[in-house]
Amino acid sequence: MSIGHSTEMRIKMEQLQPGMFIRLDEGWFGHPFLFNRFKIKNRAQIDSLKKSGITEVYYIPEKSDCLPLPLEEGKVKPKTPPVPATPPEEDPVIQLLWQIKKDRIGRLKEKRENLRKCTDNYNATIKDIPNIMGKMVAGSKEAVNNAKTIVSNLAGKFLSDTDAIMHLMTVKETEESIYYHSLNVSVLALMLGAKAKLNPTELHDLGVGALFHDLGKTRIDNKVLKKTPPLTRAEQSLIHLHPRYGVEIAAKTNAFPSSAALVIMQHHEQYDGNGYPNLLKGEKISKLARITSIVNTYDNLCNNADPQRAMSPYQALSHMYTKCQNALDLELLLLFIRCLGIYPPGTAVLLSNGVLALVMSVNPKNPLKPSLMLYDPDVPKGEAVIFDMEDEPEVTIERNLRPDKLSPEVCSYFNYTGGANYFVENMKGPGKTR
Numbered sequence: 368m369s370i371g372h373s374t375e376m377r378i379k380m381e382q383l384q385p386g387m388f389i390r391l392d393e394g395w396f397g398h399p400f401l402f403n404r405f406k407i408k409n410r411a412q413i414d415s416l417k418k419s420g421i422t423e424v425y426y427i428p429e430k431s432d433c434l435p436l437p438l439e440e441g442k443v444k445p446k447t448p449p450v451p452a453t454p455p456e457e458d459p460v461i462q463l464l465w466q467i468k469k470d471r472i473g474r475l476k477e478k479r480e481n482l483r484k485c486t487d488n489y490n491a492t493i494k495d496i497p498n499i500m501g502k503m504v505a506g507s508k509e510a511v512n513n514a515k516t517i518v519s520n521l522a523g524k525f526l527s528d529t530d531a532i533m534h535l536m537t538v539k540e541t542e543e544s545i546y547y548h549s550l551n552v553s554v555l556a557l558m559l560g561a562k563a564k565l566n567p568t569e570l571h572d573l574g575v576g577a578l579f580h581d582l583g584k585t586r587i588d589n590k591v592l593k594k595t596p597p598l599t600r601a602e603q604s605l606i607h608l609h610p611r612y613g614v615e616i617a618a619k620t621n622a623f624p625s626s627a628a629l630v631i632m633q634h635h636e637q638y639d640g641n642g643y644p645n646l647l648k649g650e651k652i653s654k655l656a657r658i659t660s661i662v663n664t665y666d667n668l669c670n671n672a673d674p675q676r677a678m679s680p681y682q683a684l685s686h687m688y689t690k691c692q693n694a695l696d697l698e699l700l701l702l703f704i705r706c707l708g709i710y711p712p713g714t715a716v717l718l719s720n721g722v723l724a725l726v727m728s729v730n731p732k733n734p735l736k737p738s739l740m741l742y743d744p745d746v747p748k749g750e751a752v753i754f755d756m757e758d759e760p761e762v763t764i765e766r767n768l769r770p771d772k773l774s775p776e777v778c779s780y781f782n783y784t785g786g787a788n789y790f791v792e793n794m795k796g797p798g799k800t801r
Protein backbone atom coordinates (compact mmCIF):
# COMPACT_ATOMS: atom_id res chain seq x y z
CA MET A 368 0.00 0.00 0.00
CA SER A 369 1.30 3.46 -0.76
CA ILE A 370 1.68 5.93 2.09
CA GLY A 371 -0.34 9.12 2.07
CA HIS A 372 -3.96 7.99 1.53
CA SER A 373 -6.43 7.92 4.41
CA THR A 374 -10.07 7.59 5.33
CA GLU A 375 -11.39 9.47 8.32
CA MET A 376 -14.45 10.06 10.50
CA ARG A 377 -15.59 13.04 12.55
CA ILE A 378 -15.79 12.40 16.29
CA LYS A 379 -16.52 14.26 19.55
CA MET A 380 -13.84 15.17 22.06
CA GLU A 381 -15.22 12.75 24.70
CA GLN A 382 -14.46 9.88 22.31
CA LEU A 383 -10.71 10.59 22.33
CA GLN A 384 -8.20 8.26 23.94
CA PRO A 385 -4.40 7.84 23.72
CA GLY A 386 -3.31 5.88 20.62
CA MET A 387 -5.86 7.51 18.31
CA PHE A 388 -4.50 9.29 15.25
CA ILE A 389 -6.43 12.49 14.67
CA ARG A 390 -6.65 15.43 12.30
CA LEU A 391 -7.62 18.92 13.44
CA ASP A 392 -10.02 20.76 11.18
CA GLU A 393 -9.01 24.31 12.08
CA GLY A 394 -6.05 24.74 9.72
CA TRP A 395 -2.48 25.06 10.99
CA PHE A 396 -2.83 28.72 12.03
CA GLY A 397 -6.18 28.13 13.76
CA HIS A 398 -4.99 26.01 16.71
CA PRO A 399 -2.00 26.18 19.07
CA PHE A 400 -0.54 22.73 18.27
CA LEU A 401 2.55 22.11 16.18
CA PHE A 402 0.91 19.43 14.04
CA ASN A 403 -2.42 19.31 12.24
CA ARG A 404 -2.37 15.52 12.41
CA PHE A 405 -0.86 13.41 15.12
CA LYS A 406 -1.26 10.35 17.28
CA ILE A 407 -2.50 11.16 20.79
CA LYS A 408 0.18 10.24 23.32
CA ASN A 409 -1.53 10.73 26.65
CA ARG A 410 -4.46 12.13 28.66
CA ALA A 411 -2.71 15.50 29.15
CA GLN A 412 -2.75 16.00 25.38
CA ILE A 413 -6.50 15.26 25.30
CA ASP A 414 -7.02 17.85 28.08
CA SER A 415 -5.06 20.45 26.09
CA LEU A 416 -7.15 19.69 23.01
CA LYS A 417 -10.36 20.17 24.99
CA LYS A 418 -9.10 23.37 26.63
CA SER A 419 -8.16 24.84 23.26
CA GLY A 420 -11.86 25.12 22.43
CA ILE A 421 -11.88 22.41 19.74
CA THR A 422 -15.12 20.43 19.95
CA GLU A 423 -14.68 17.84 17.18
CA VAL A 424 -11.75 16.24 15.36
CA TYR A 425 -11.29 13.71 12.57
CA TYR A 426 -10.24 10.19 13.53
CA ILE A 427 -7.97 8.32 11.07
CA PRO A 428 -8.50 4.57 11.67
CA GLU A 429 -5.62 3.06 9.70
CA LYS A 430 -3.02 5.09 11.60
CA SER A 431 -4.59 4.54 15.02
CA ASP A 432 -3.84 1.87 17.62
CA CYS A 433 -7.40 1.92 19.01
CA LEU A 434 -11.02 2.79 18.29
CA PRO A 435 -12.83 5.94 19.49
CA LEU A 436 -14.68 5.58 22.79
CA PRO A 437 -18.42 5.04 22.25
CA LEU A 438 -20.72 8.05 22.60
CA GLU A 439 -23.07 7.53 25.49
CA GLU A 440 -26.60 8.06 24.12
CA GLY A 441 -28.89 10.31 26.11
CA LYS A 442 -26.17 11.31 28.51
CA VAL A 443 -26.97 14.81 29.69
CA LYS A 444 -23.57 15.78 31.02
CA PRO A 445 -20.33 13.92 30.22
CA LYS A 446 -17.83 13.29 33.05
CA THR A 447 -15.34 15.68 31.46
CA PRO A 448 -17.14 18.69 30.04
CA PRO A 449 -16.20 19.31 26.40
CA VAL A 450 -16.28 23.07 26.97
CA PRO A 451 -13.67 24.16 29.53
CA ALA A 452 -14.64 26.30 32.49
CA THR A 453 -11.87 28.74 31.56
CA PRO A 454 -12.24 30.35 28.12
CA PRO A 455 -9.59 28.86 25.77
CA GLU A 456 -7.76 32.14 25.27
CA GLU A 457 -7.24 32.55 29.06
CA ASP A 458 -6.09 29.05 29.94
CA PRO A 459 -2.37 29.26 30.89
CA VAL A 460 -1.44 25.99 29.15
CA ILE A 461 -3.16 27.07 25.93
CA GLN A 462 -1.62 30.54 26.20
CA LEU A 463 1.81 28.94 26.49
CA LEU A 464 1.11 26.65 23.51
CA TRP A 465 0.05 29.70 21.45
CA GLN A 466 3.20 31.59 22.47
CA ILE A 467 5.40 28.64 21.45
CA LYS A 468 3.51 28.36 18.19
CA LYS A 469 3.91 32.08 17.42
CA ASP A 470 7.69 31.74 17.97
CA ARG A 471 7.68 28.78 15.61
CA ILE A 472 5.76 30.71 12.98
CA GLY A 473 8.45 33.43 13.19
CA ARG A 474 11.22 30.87 12.76
CA LEU A 475 9.28 29.17 9.96
CA LYS A 476 9.29 32.46 8.02
CA GLU A 477 13.06 32.75 8.53
CA LYS A 478 13.58 29.21 7.30
CA ARG A 479 11.41 29.76 4.23
CA GLU A 480 13.31 32.95 3.45
CA ASN A 481 16.62 31.11 3.86
CA LEU A 482 15.49 28.29 1.59
CA ARG A 483 14.22 30.78 -1.02
CA LYS A 484 17.53 32.68 -0.98
CA CYS A 485 19.42 29.41 -1.26
CA THR A 486 17.28 28.24 -4.21
CA ASP A 487 17.78 31.59 -6.01
CA ASN A 488 21.56 31.37 -5.53
CA TYR A 489 21.56 27.76 -6.66
CA ASN A 490 19.62 28.55 -9.84
CA ALA A 491 21.91 31.49 -10.63
CA THR A 492 25.01 29.34 -10.08
CA ILE A 493 23.82 26.32 -12.05
CA LYS A 494 23.00 28.62 -14.98
CA ASP A 495 26.69 29.60 -15.26
CA ILE A 496 28.13 26.08 -15.15
CA PRO A 497 27.58 24.98 -18.80
CA ASN A 498 29.28 28.15 -20.01
CA ILE A 499 32.25 27.65 -17.64
CA MET A 500 32.58 24.00 -18.72
CA GLY A 501 32.54 25.07 -22.36
CA LYS A 502 35.28 27.64 -21.75
CA MET A 503 37.36 25.07 -19.83
CA VAL A 504 37.19 22.65 -22.74
CA ALA A 505 38.43 25.50 -24.96
CA GLY A 506 41.38 25.99 -22.57
CA SER A 507 40.29 29.45 -21.40
CA LYS A 508 41.93 30.86 -18.29
CA GLU A 509 38.74 32.85 -17.67
CA ALA A 510 36.91 29.59 -16.92
CA VAL A 511 39.28 28.88 -14.04
CA ASN A 512 38.69 32.37 -12.64
CA ASN A 513 34.92 31.97 -12.99
CA ALA A 514 35.08 28.62 -11.17
CA LYS A 515 37.24 30.15 -8.43
CA THR A 516 34.59 32.85 -7.89
CA ILE A 517 31.83 30.24 -7.50
CA VAL A 518 33.93 28.11 -5.17
CA SER A 519 35.10 31.10 -3.15
CA ASN A 520 31.48 32.06 -2.58
CA LEU A 521 30.58 28.56 -1.42
CA ALA A 522 33.74 28.02 0.65
CA GLY A 523 33.06 31.35 2.39
CA LYS A 524 29.76 29.98 3.66
CA PHE A 525 31.49 27.00 5.26
CA LEU A 526 34.31 29.14 6.66
CA SER A 527 31.90 31.73 8.08
CA ASP A 528 31.18 32.04 11.79
CA THR A 529 27.49 31.71 10.98
CA ASP A 530 26.14 28.17 10.63
CA ALA A 531 26.18 26.80 7.07
CA ILE A 532 22.88 25.03 6.39
CA MET A 533 22.79 22.37 3.66
CA HIS A 534 19.45 22.56 1.86
CA LEU A 535 17.85 20.00 -0.42
CA MET A 536 17.34 21.43 -3.92
CA THR A 537 14.65 19.84 -6.04
CA VAL A 538 15.77 19.56 -9.66
CA LYS A 539 14.31 17.80 -12.67
CA GLU A 540 16.27 15.17 -14.56
CA THR A 541 17.35 16.86 -17.80
CA GLU A 542 20.19 16.89 -20.31
CA GLU A 543 21.95 19.28 -17.92
CA SER A 544 22.09 16.67 -15.14
CA ILE A 545 25.86 16.39 -15.51
CA TYR A 546 26.12 19.99 -14.27
CA TYR A 547 23.99 19.26 -11.22
CA HIS A 548 26.39 16.43 -10.47
CA SER A 549 29.49 18.64 -10.83
CA LEU A 550 28.07 21.33 -8.57
CA ASN A 551 26.74 18.83 -6.07
CA VAL A 552 30.11 17.10 -5.77
CA SER A 553 31.80 20.48 -5.30
CA VAL A 554 29.33 21.61 -2.59
CA LEU A 555 29.55 18.31 -0.70
CA ALA A 556 33.35 18.23 -1.00
CA LEU A 557 33.54 21.73 0.46
CA MET A 558 31.30 20.69 3.35
CA LEU A 559 33.46 17.66 4.11
CA GLY A 560 36.72 19.57 3.51
CA ALA A 561 35.68 22.29 5.96
CA LYS A 562 34.75 19.64 8.53
CA ALA A 563 38.15 17.96 7.94
CA LYS A 564 39.70 21.34 8.81
CA LEU A 565 41.44 21.98 5.47
CA ASN A 566 43.04 25.41 5.29
CA PRO A 567 41.33 28.01 3.03
CA THR A 568 43.74 27.44 0.10
CA GLU A 569 43.27 23.67 0.22
CA LEU A 570 39.52 24.16 0.51
CA HIS A 571 39.38 26.39 -2.57
CA ASP A 572 41.52 23.95 -4.61
CA LEU A 573 39.28 21.10 -3.47
CA GLY A 574 36.15 22.96 -4.61
CA VAL A 575 37.65 23.76 -8.03
CA GLY A 576 38.99 20.21 -8.55
CA ALA A 577 35.65 18.70 -7.50
CA LEU A 578 33.71 20.99 -9.83
CA PHE A 579 35.78 19.76 -12.79
CA HIS A 580 36.42 16.18 -11.62
CA ASP A 581 34.64 14.67 -14.64
CA LEU A 582 35.87 17.24 -17.16
CA GLY A 583 37.62 14.48 -19.15
CA LYS A 584 34.28 12.87 -19.93
CA THR A 585 33.73 15.63 -22.49
CA ARG A 586 36.21 13.72 -24.69
CA ILE A 587 34.26 10.46 -24.44
CA ASP A 588 31.36 9.52 -26.67
CA ASN A 589 27.99 10.03 -24.95
CA LYS A 590 26.85 6.61 -26.18
CA VAL A 591 29.53 4.98 -24.04
CA LEU A 592 28.92 7.28 -21.06
CA LYS A 593 25.19 6.62 -21.07
CA LYS A 594 25.36 2.90 -21.79
CA THR A 595 23.69 0.73 -19.16
CA PRO A 596 26.23 -1.73 -17.68
CA PRO A 597 27.75 -4.20 -18.38
CA LEU A 598 30.31 -2.39 -20.54
CA THR A 599 32.76 -4.15 -22.85
CA ARG A 600 36.42 -4.19 -21.86
CA ALA A 601 37.19 -1.56 -24.52
CA GLU A 602 34.42 0.73 -23.30
CA GLN A 603 35.62 0.31 -19.71
CA SER A 604 39.17 1.22 -20.72
CA LEU A 605 37.92 4.28 -22.55
CA ILE A 606 36.01 5.49 -19.47
CA HIS A 607 39.08 4.88 -17.33
CA LEU A 608 40.89 7.47 -19.41
CA HIS A 609 38.68 10.36 -18.27
CA PRO A 610 40.85 11.39 -15.28
CA ARG A 611 43.90 11.76 -17.58
CA TYR A 612 41.85 13.56 -20.24
CA GLY A 613 40.54 15.94 -17.58
CA VAL A 614 44.03 16.86 -16.40
CA GLU A 615 45.14 17.43 -20.02
CA ILE A 616 42.22 19.79 -20.65
CA ALA A 617 42.75 21.67 -17.36
CA ALA A 618 46.48 22.08 -18.12
CA LYS A 619 45.66 23.94 -21.35
CA THR A 620 44.38 26.88 -19.29
CA ASN A 621 47.83 27.39 -17.73
CA ALA A 622 46.00 28.57 -14.63
CA PHE A 623 44.68 25.40 -13.04
CA PRO A 624 45.89 24.81 -9.43
CA SER A 625 48.08 21.69 -9.22
CA SER A 626 46.30 20.21 -6.20
CA ALA A 627 42.96 20.68 -8.00
CA ALA A 628 44.47 18.79 -10.97
CA LEU A 629 45.33 15.94 -8.57
CA VAL A 630 41.64 15.75 -7.62
CA ILE A 631 40.76 15.22 -11.29
CA MET A 632 43.51 12.63 -11.75
CA GLN A 633 42.84 10.64 -8.56
CA HIS A 634 39.10 10.84 -7.89
CA HIS A 635 38.63 7.20 -8.96
CA GLU A 636 41.59 5.84 -7.04
CA GLN A 637 40.49 3.66 -4.14
CA TYR A 638 41.90 3.48 -0.64
CA ASP A 639 42.50 -0.29 -1.02
CA GLY A 640 44.40 0.20 -4.31
CA ASN A 641 41.66 -1.20 -6.56
CA GLY A 642 40.84 2.06 -8.29
CA TYR A 643 42.16 3.69 -11.45
CA PRO A 644 44.13 4.99 -13.34
CA ASN A 645 47.29 4.45 -11.22
CA LEU A 646 46.16 1.88 -8.61
CA LEU A 647 47.25 4.23 -5.84
CA LYS A 648 46.67 3.12 -2.26
CA GLY A 649 45.82 4.81 1.06
CA GLU A 650 47.50 8.13 1.73
CA LYS A 651 49.34 8.00 -1.60
CA ILE A 652 46.04 9.41 -2.85
CA SER A 653 45.80 13.12 -2.09
CA LYS A 654 43.46 14.01 0.76
CA LEU A 655 41.48 16.30 -1.54
CA ALA A 656 40.96 13.38 -3.97
CA ARG A 657 39.94 11.06 -1.11
CA ILE A 658 37.31 13.60 -0.07
CA THR A 659 36.08 13.94 -3.66
CA SER A 660 35.93 10.16 -4.05
CA ILE A 661 33.56 9.88 -1.04
CA VAL A 662 31.17 12.62 -2.13
CA ASN A 663 31.28 11.46 -5.77
CA THR A 664 30.31 7.93 -4.68
CA TYR A 665 27.45 9.35 -2.59
CA ASP A 666 26.16 11.53 -5.39
CA ASN A 667 26.31 8.69 -7.93
CA LEU A 668 24.31 6.43 -5.60
CA CYS A 669 21.64 9.06 -4.88
CA ASN A 670 21.37 10.57 -8.34
CA ASN A 671 21.71 7.51 -10.54
CA ALA A 672 20.65 8.18 -14.14
CA ASP A 673 18.35 5.17 -13.82
CA PRO A 674 15.75 6.15 -11.15
CA GLN A 675 15.09 2.45 -10.44
CA ARG A 676 18.67 2.07 -9.24
CA ALA A 677 18.90 5.37 -7.35
CA MET A 678 19.13 5.07 -3.57
CA SER A 679 17.66 7.40 -0.99
CA PRO A 680 20.32 9.46 0.84
CA TYR A 681 19.78 7.26 3.90
CA GLN A 682 20.27 4.08 1.84
CA ALA A 683 23.33 5.56 0.12
CA LEU A 684 25.11 6.30 3.40
CA SER A 685 24.24 2.83 4.77
CA HIS A 686 25.52 1.25 1.55
CA MET A 687 28.76 3.21 1.66
CA TYR A 688 29.34 2.33 5.30
CA THR A 689 28.70 -1.40 4.84
CA LYS A 690 29.94 -2.03 1.29
CA CYS A 691 32.58 0.63 0.48
CA GLN A 692 34.63 0.84 3.66
CA ASN A 693 37.76 -0.59 1.99
CA ALA A 694 37.51 1.55 -1.12
CA LEU A 695 37.11 4.82 0.78
CA ASP A 696 39.06 6.59 3.51
CA LEU A 697 37.10 5.33 6.52
CA GLU A 698 37.99 8.25 8.76
CA LEU A 699 36.73 10.74 6.17
CA LEU A 700 33.67 8.59 5.44
CA LEU A 701 32.69 8.67 9.12
CA LEU A 702 33.19 12.42 9.12
CA PHE A 703 30.94 12.69 6.05
CA ILE A 704 28.21 10.67 7.79
CA ARG A 705 28.63 12.92 10.83
CA CYS A 706 28.11 16.02 8.64
CA LEU A 707 24.98 14.81 6.89
CA GLY A 708 23.47 12.95 9.84
CA ILE A 709 21.83 9.53 9.72
CA TYR A 710 18.93 11.00 7.75
CA PRO A 711 20.43 13.37 5.16
CA PRO A 712 18.30 15.94 3.31
CA GLY A 713 16.20 14.16 0.69
CA THR A 714 15.28 11.26 3.00
CA ALA A 715 11.54 10.66 3.47
CA VAL A 716 10.74 9.65 7.04
CA LEU A 717 7.90 8.56 9.26
CA LEU A 718 7.88 10.40 12.59
CA SER A 719 7.06 8.80 15.93
CA ASN A 720 3.70 10.64 15.99
CA GLY A 721 2.75 8.98 12.68
CA VAL A 722 3.35 12.07 10.51
CA LEU A 723 5.16 11.76 7.18
CA ALA A 724 8.00 14.18 6.45
CA LEU A 725 10.87 14.94 4.09
CA VAL A 726 14.26 15.94 5.49
CA MET A 727 14.91 19.37 3.95
CA SER A 728 18.09 20.70 5.48
CA VAL A 729 20.81 19.94 7.93
CA ASN A 730 23.26 21.97 9.91
CA PRO A 731 26.56 20.02 9.64
CA LYS A 732 27.37 21.24 13.17
CA ASN A 733 24.18 19.70 14.55
CA PRO A 734 23.32 16.87 12.12
CA LEU A 735 21.08 14.90 14.47
CA LYS A 736 18.51 17.69 14.44
CA PRO A 737 17.60 18.28 10.77
CA SER A 738 14.70 20.39 9.54
CA LEU A 739 11.78 18.50 8.01
CA MET A 740 8.89 19.44 5.76
CA LEU A 741 5.68 17.96 7.12
CA TYR A 742 3.14 16.29 4.86
CA ASP A 743 -0.25 17.76 5.61
CA PRO A 744 -2.77 17.99 2.77
CA ASP A 745 -4.71 20.58 4.85
CA VAL A 746 -1.81 23.02 4.60
CA PRO A 747 -1.32 24.35 1.05
CA LYS A 748 1.76 22.97 -0.70
CA GLY A 749 3.62 26.30 -0.87
CA GLU A 750 3.04 26.91 2.83
CA ALA A 751 4.04 23.48 4.13
CA VAL A 752 5.26 23.54 7.70
CA ILE A 753 9.01 23.17 8.15
CA PHE A 754 9.64 21.51 11.45
CA ASP A 755 12.88 21.77 13.35
CA MET A 756 13.59 18.54 15.20
CA GLU A 757 15.15 20.43 18.07
CA ASP A 758 11.83 22.23 18.64
CA GLU A 759 10.06 19.04 19.69
CA PRO A 760 12.50 16.62 21.36
CA GLU A 761 9.71 14.11 22.01
CA VAL A 762 9.05 13.63 18.30
CA THR A 763 11.64 11.30 16.82
CA ILE A 764 12.22 9.70 13.43
CA GLU A 765 10.72 6.22 13.54
CA ARG A 766 12.07 5.01 10.21
CA ASN A 767 13.12 6.10 6.76
CA LEU A 768 10.74 5.37 3.89
CA ARG A 769 11.66 3.97 0.52
CA PRO A 770 11.00 6.68 -2.09
CA ASP A 771 8.95 4.22 -4.19
CA LYS A 772 6.54 3.79 -1.24
CA LEU A 773 5.50 7.45 -1.36
CA SER A 774 2.22 8.14 -3.11
CA PRO A 775 2.20 10.54 -6.10
CA GLU A 776 0.26 13.05 -3.91
CA VAL A 777 3.01 13.05 -1.29
CA CYS A 778 5.77 13.38 -3.92
CA SER A 779 3.94 16.27 -5.54
CA TYR A 780 3.34 17.94 -2.15
CA PHE A 781 7.06 17.80 -1.36
CA ASN A 782 7.98 18.67 -4.95
CA TYR A 783 10.09 15.55 -4.63
CA THR A 784 11.41 14.15 -7.87
CA GLY A 785 13.93 11.81 -6.27
CA GLY A 786 17.64 12.38 -5.92
CA ALA A 787 19.54 14.59 -3.52
CA ASN A 788 21.06 17.84 -4.74
CA TYR A 789 22.38 20.25 -2.18
CA PHE A 790 23.25 23.89 -1.83
CA VAL A 791 24.39 25.88 1.16
CA GLU A 792 23.23 29.05 2.88
CA ASN A 793 24.24 30.72 6.10
CA MET A 794 21.42 30.96 8.57
CA LYS A 795 20.98 34.35 10.17
CA GLY A 796 18.54 35.95 12.58
CA PRO A 797 16.16 34.28 15.03
CA GLY A 798 15.84 31.15 12.89
CA LYS A 799 19.52 30.32 13.30
CA THR A 800 19.89 26.74 14.43
CA ARG A 801 21.27 26.69 17.93
Ligand SMILES: [Fe+2]
Nearest residue numbers: 580581634635
Ligand atom coordinates in the same frame (compact mmCIF):
# COMPACT_ATOMS: atom_id res chain seq x y z
FE1 LIG B 1 34.64 10.44 -12.66
